[in-house]
Amino acid sequence: MNLVFATSLVPVAEPRSGYDIANRVIVDALRMMGHRVSVLGFLQPGHMAAETDETVVLADLEVTNARVNAMRKLGWLVSAFARGEPVSVTKMHAVPDTQVAEALAGLQPVDAVILNSIQLPGAFLHLFEGLPSLYVAHNVEGASAAGNAREAKGVLDRLLYSREARLLTAIEQTLCRRAAYVFTLAEEDRAALGVDDPDRSCALPLVTSVEPPPGIAPRMAQYDVGMIGSWTWSANRAGLDWFLDEIVPRLPADIRIAIAGGIDDTPSGLPGNVECLGRVPDARAFVRSARVIPLVSRAGTGVQLKSIESFELGLPSVATGSALRGIAEIPANCLVADDAPAFADKLTSLVQRSRVGEIPDLDGRIFHASQLRRLTAMLSEGLARIGRVNDR
Structure with missing residues (x-):
């Protein structure tokens, strides 16, 4: 098939965020299956597109x-209210409708357009109307915004998030209604979007790359516990705050904890065994430097790619149920706990057993191969629905 992958941010040569990794993997998997995929979208500054020719x-x-800066944020907010759009969608109007229409026309003829996440398709709904489409829902955006509204500390933030939730939900409903098939990244998101019929949707199992991870290799533990994430995203920050507030005080003081990743404001009053490193040059090297990985998602929707990366590397972990969204087979060295005392107890136990060599790393290539097989099978299922639509 000839496909167009329409996305806010195009897949990049060196993906770092969960969103970038998911985009790259989906496109690479489709090409691996023999489909031609042209990509349409914006490029984040400082990055290089993965396949410039396509x-x-x-x-x-x-x-x-x-x-x-603050002026750019204010401009987005003013534009969002003027257009009656969510802020995340209105950012896409950095170029005029005519430019998007001309770019889309230049990629014809195509068998289908894959509308990736809500931002670009939501900003240009009228341009994609009538085209055979598949919709990739990375998250249930309306539900995530509603959750942010409930957690907001100020009245203004609560009102803004509530507005986002209402508008995002309306766009999600339109994209799902128009699509021949919907891909989510977590099983529970299918019901949340109202497309849990197997004829309407499936959940895509993800990997961090279509290339297999390395096998088991010796590693030197620099930390007992290591966490990495984009902590500027409110759903991720909720998990980090829960870990610092509820888990860390329950851990022995000799457990050394490192937290890596971008963060707006470093939490104050951290105990001496907790170190905030900020962004690190090599995320994989960092997580391999920790004995145990806590996977602490508490909010949001979609899949947790940090969980998948930990499992691909075969690392011991303790995870909340929310951190395991979109993962069917849980590795044997991953323990699950949702309440703080149980999570802290299991984390302490894993660290202590890891120190004496009782908890070995697993071969993550087995997990990766299983996920990739299921990913290509689910993509084939969705593309078959497009074929039936085009044959009518």
Whole structure:
């Protein structure tokens, strides 16, 4: 098939965020299956598109709130209210409708458009109307915004998040209604989007790359516990705050903890055994430097790619149930706990057993191969629905 992958941010050569990794894997898997995939979207500054010959970049565009100044944020907010759109969607109007329409026309003829996440398709709904489409729902965006509204500490933030939730839900409903088939990244998101009929949707198992991870290799533990994430995202920050507030005080003081990743404000009053490293040059090397990985998702929707990466590397872990969204087979060296005392007890036990060599790493290639087989099978299922639509 000839496909167009329409996305806010195009897949990049060196993906770092969960969103970038998921985009790259889906496109790479489709190409591995023999399909031609042209990509249409924006390029985040400082990155290089993964396949420049097959990518139409509308413009360079920074969309991360933490990386823009106050004036840019205010401009997005004003535009969102003027257009009656969610803020995350209105960011896509960095180029005019005509430019997107011309780029889309230049990629014809195609068998289908894969509408990746809500932002770009939501901003240009009228341009994609009538085209055979599949929708990839990375998260249930409306539900995530509603959760942010419930957790908001100020009245203004609560009102803004509530507005986002209402508008995002309406766009999600439109994209799901138009799509021949919907891909989610977690099983429970299918019901949340109202497409839990197997004829309407499936959940895509993900990997961090279509290339297999390395096998078991010796590693030197620098920390007992290591966490990495994009802590500027509110759902991730909720998990980090829970870990620091509820888990760390229950751990022995000799357990050394390292936290890596971008963060807006470093938590104050951390105990001496907790170190915030900020962004690290090599995320994989960092997680391999920790004996045990806590997977602490407490909110949000979609899949947790940090969980998948830990399992691909075969690392011991303790996970909340939310951190295991989209994962069918849980590795034997992953323990599960949702309440704080049980989580802390299991984390302490794993660290102590790891120190004496009782908890070995597993061969993550087995987990990766299983996930990749299921990913290509689910993609084939969705593409078959497009074939039936085109044959009518």
